[in-house]
Amino acid sequence: MEIIRSVDQMRRRSAEFRDAGSVVALVPTMGALHEGHLSLVRLAGELADVVVVSVFVNPTQFGPSEDFERYPRDLDEDARLAADAGADVVFAPEAREVYPAGFETVVHVQKLTRKMCGAFRPGHFEGVTTVVAKLLNVVRPNVAVFGQKDGQQAAVIERMAADLDMGVEIVRGPTVREPDGLAMSSRNAYLSPEERKDALVLHEALEYAEQLYRCGESDAALLLDGMRTLIGSVKGAEIQYVAAVDAKTLEDVPELGPGVMFALAVVIGKTRLIDNVVLGERKRGEEAGGSHDDG
């Protein structure tokens, strides 16, 4: 496996891959790779001949009071893990080459970024879309793989790629969870043992909503209320948002159905965690018309 540190070298290498007729996949990451990332790398390997994993802790997507400085970094370990998962290239550019003096261009998806995480992290998605646009322009992959765990991010990237005619297929890989249900995240490393237990409430709230949906409940507001109550019962958990939205357009939906995403952000101690679940088809017999009586 190759490790490439320079933008020009990555651009040249990627052109060689294309000239050789290879289908190229990009998996953009901030490193600190865990099983969630690695599942995306393996998925990319099924979709493409060449898998490029970018590792770049992007300063512009962190707010001034956020965890840019302490975000975990270990390129050697990331490269080892990426290689084991089937990566052909780890692209780890230096910040001074990504953002040279005089840099001043942003790519901004205007509406999808206003709500949910965007409302609590001003500038975050602008940082994400700008750096992802750059990575896509350097690597020019046929397909780029993002985690469903960052569900709003996936929707925002899909919108950007379509709006700017980027000619890349955006694929979402499923969320990978710890055995007890906690969604894998590099930020889980910040949790104390007690917080680690409290953090389970994110998954529990999503499971609660998904199960009631499966049992025939269709009223989003009712389930959002229940989720808030459930999370509110955990002393160390502070809700930022709980939402039921269309997984692609992120529009609030009053009525549940396939493609609706329950998404939430909860601060556990000082660690901000997000998670979501996208509802599937109800199995035949699960649908219960008028299951919820307003009266």
Next chain:
Amino acid sequence: MEIIRSVDQMRRRSAEFRDAGSVVALVPTMGALHEGHLSLVRLAGELADVVVVSVFVNPTQFGPSEDFERYPRDLDEDARLAADAGADVVFAPEAREVYPAGFETVVHVQKLTRKMCGAFRPGHFEGVTTVVAKLLNVVRPNVAVFGQKDGQQAAVIERMAADLDMGVEIVRGPTVREPDGLAMSSRNAYLSPEERKDALVLHEALEYAEQLYRCGESDAALLLDGMRTLIGSVKGAEIQYVAAVDAKTLEDVPELGPGVMFALAVVIGKTRLIDNVVLGERKRGEEAGGSHDDG
């Protein structure tokens, strides 16, 4: 010559050109082609094997009170002129395909766009950079040619292409002028015969500044004052700005030298015209140290 109306077809055709090993140049225009555009098409022909001329009157770069509706449109004539100048493809997409329902992404160069034309046309450059990013993503040319006549636009596009790692060379083609000096512009067609005479003051002001620079004058403020006085003497001319800036960074410069751009925007009647000149090297003997005495 081919005329392509669909984004997907243009993308496929461009991939064929690249696969055949051709160097591709793009000349983005809003149509109403005049000799200025055609000189860019010919320049593109010198730089590339295949020349694509895009013709798209981009609604998002016009302000609500500007001339989008009456902007001249004649695709047949544009195609004929482009073909004569050596274009291989005219790419003329429909607005509904360029901006489908739900479109919401913008590319924004934050600083270079604040001054000069940007200060008088809010949102204009965001419209330009967004549509040019899209055109570049669809055509993926090796080189894209822009007119020096729109000097700030050229600087903004160069910045965007570099910042977003677009991997395209941006080339500026020189301004083409009518025999009496008026810079070619599709908007010259709006001028009445009397306004047409008044409009000469843009070029006269630039000539005045350039000649004094050649004679050894280095004080930008002094020449800007002289230009304002000169333009102010024309009753039908209303100055929006007169500036002396670095042609690449657009930073104001107090002292003149090679690479400094005198740029101006002047409203003649109801027609807004722009023009500029980039200073070259002074010939030996022209330089006059301390030519301007403050005392």
